[in-house]
Amino acid sequence: MVLRKLSILFLLLCATTVARASTILIPMDDKQSDHLKAYGIAYWVLSNEIDAWWLLNYRGGSFAFTHSRAFERECLTRGVKYEVIPDAQFNAILAEIADPERNMDAMKLEKAPKIAVYTPEFNFREGSKVQPWDDAVTLVLTYAEIPYETVYDDEVLKDRLAEFDWLHLHHEDFTGQHGRFYRSFHTADWYRRQVDYLEETAARNGFEKVSQLKLAVVKKVREFVGGGGFMFAMCSATDSYDIALAADGVDICAPYYDGDAIDPNAQEKLDFSRTFAFENFKLQRNPLEYEFSDIDHNPRNVSQDQDYFTLFEYSAKWDPVPTMLTQNHNKTVKGFMGQTTAFRKSTIKSSVLILGENKPADEARYLHGNFGEGFFSFYAGHDPADYRHLVNDPETDLSLHPNSPGYRLILNNILFPAAKKKKRKT
Structure with a gap:
């Protein structure tokens, strides 16, 4: 080199x-x-x-x-x-x-940011060494030939995030409910191995529950961002991250996930002052529902052929950060689904910028904000080139989508930390 x-x-x-x-x-x-x-x-x-x-x-x-x-x-x-x-x-x-x-x-x-992707390296899919779903960010980093390193719970808890400028979180459940996959996949081999691995990781790090492990990781990520790091999250890593922060010290996991009952007053005990982007949300109390809260705009009355979101246009000279994050050759982007598909606007803090929205559906798809000395972006959905990516679907071949506007938004976030800092004019 x-x-x-x-x-x-x-x-x-x-x-x-x-x-x-x-x-x-x-x-x-x-x-x-x-x-x-x-x-x-x-x-x-x-x-x-x-x-x-x-x-x-x-x-x-x-x-x-x-x-x-x-x-x-x-x-x-x-x-x-x-x-x-x-x-x-x-x-x-x-x-x-x-x-x-x-x-x-x-x-x-001025400087190529050092990139970390939070992802496990254990065997989820039967007969392979990958998870039963792909990750849009690792796919596009690999396709664009941008180097990155992987970290997971052990590395985060050992303070390795200080080595990086940029951290990505994707299809992750930071609430400790194993993605709420229990009803559909609790007998699947990959699901059992996921649960076993996370429980072993929790015990290895001195925690009795996976929810406690994930909360500790969430707090380390918060320290990383507060100290000047950049965090980018997609799919369920967006809302589950904030839910974990709001529920610090509150048991929101059903016996399926941690062996004991949910705190009956969990909703009233949430502290929204701790979160990055969301507030005033309601937890999904049915533990078998594939949904964490009403942050996710569900149900949606949007058909696939009309599922698009529009990027806001900011003043490049006065607001360079959101302008960088919305650079594209198309200002209208095809929507795509995920465990968290869209954000209900009523749950978004007023301090957070909405970078992309589906206005007719009154939902946000792309958010950005500040925390301490750092920044975060939340991007709803799972795979910008696959409208309804299901568990065990094959990986997306990005050579078939080299001009994807949805994937460009991810790469805008990759280059953003390389920009020479300018004093804000407002």
Whole structure:
């Protein structure tokens, strides 16, 4: 890796006069052949200690960086469309972006964030070494060739999160109710192994219950975010995370999950001041229902052919963070389901930004907020390229969806921590 970096730097120093006076522009509008791999190129450039530009709202949120033959070859190898433009033309683009009348901004990207994915590494699926569902973030990171490390309960409790800039949580149940899969899957081999593994992990770390283990993990994640980290969550990791925080010290697990009864006054004992995004929600008291609370907008009166959500348009110069997180070549994104499919707006705190919504259905799909010195994003649904992904369905092949607007939102969050911090103008 060190030799590869040195060779790239050498190529940059030894480039021709034309190359030195040139910029590579990666367009992110409809002309881009592979939007997802384009993020991987931007990350790769940063990992070679070369700064890049993220041109917010310019041609779908394009990327730009100093021209080199090595970077050009990488774009060709990965099938990413690019343009080599003279520096004078790039400076004209920057001048256009700087125009106060244009809703654009140029964001400097300086450092490739170190990424952690919270995921187990034990055998869930019969005959394999993976869970019985895929994870949209690990799928797109792998496809875009962006490196990441995996952590789970043991690593989190040993304070390994301090090694990372960015943490992803996906189809996880932080309430200790094993995903509420009991009714449908309690006899399945993968479910029994999941329960056994988590109970062993809890005991190994000094906890009597899985719910206590997960609460300790949730608190470590809260420390990570409060100290300046970035947490991105999808599907059931969104609402179950906040429910666990609100229920600190309250037993909300039925005997199916922890061997003893639910606190009959659990609802009244919830403390919403502890949560990141949600408040005033009602717990689902039926322990066999595949639902945690009324945060999830269920039932939904939305048919599959009309299930879309719209991204908000923010002022790039005044609100660069939400602008970065909503960069896309389409502002209308096809919806997709999950254990947590959409957020009921009445349960969202007023301090939290709604980045994407299905307005006719009065539901939010994509949220962002601050906690302490850090940030979090909650993205509802399981797989942006698979409308109704079921347990034991095969993994999504992202080579069939290289221009997915839904997957682009995940990658926006990946690059967000690389941005040079600007003072907020409001």
